Structure formats: C-alpha cells, structure tokens
Amino acid sequence: MWDxxxxxxxxxxHKLQS
Structure with a gap:
C-alpha cells in the first residue's frame, strides 16, 4: 500500500505542474 x-x-x- 502507498503512504x-x-x-x-x-x-x-501534478496540480502545480498542470
């Protein structure tokens, strides 16, 4: 499972790079 x-x-x- 990912943290x-x-x-x-x-x-x-991803939001900042959008």
Missing part, C-alpha cells in the same frame, strides 16, 4: 503522504505529494506536484 497517503506520498500520494498527497504526488497530487500536489
């Missing part, structure tokens, strides 16, 4: 914090960081990066 929620890790997924949170990934989501933030």
């Amino acid at each position: 929620i914090s890790f997924l949170g960081v990934i989501e933030l990066v």
Whole structure:
C-alpha cells in the first residue's frame, strides 16, 4: 500500500505542474 503522504505529494506536484 502507498503512504497517503506520498500520494498527497504526488497530487500536489501534478496540480502545480498542470
């Protein structure tokens, strides 16, 4: 299972790169 914090960081990066 992936850590929620890790997924949170990934989501933030994708949103910032959008």
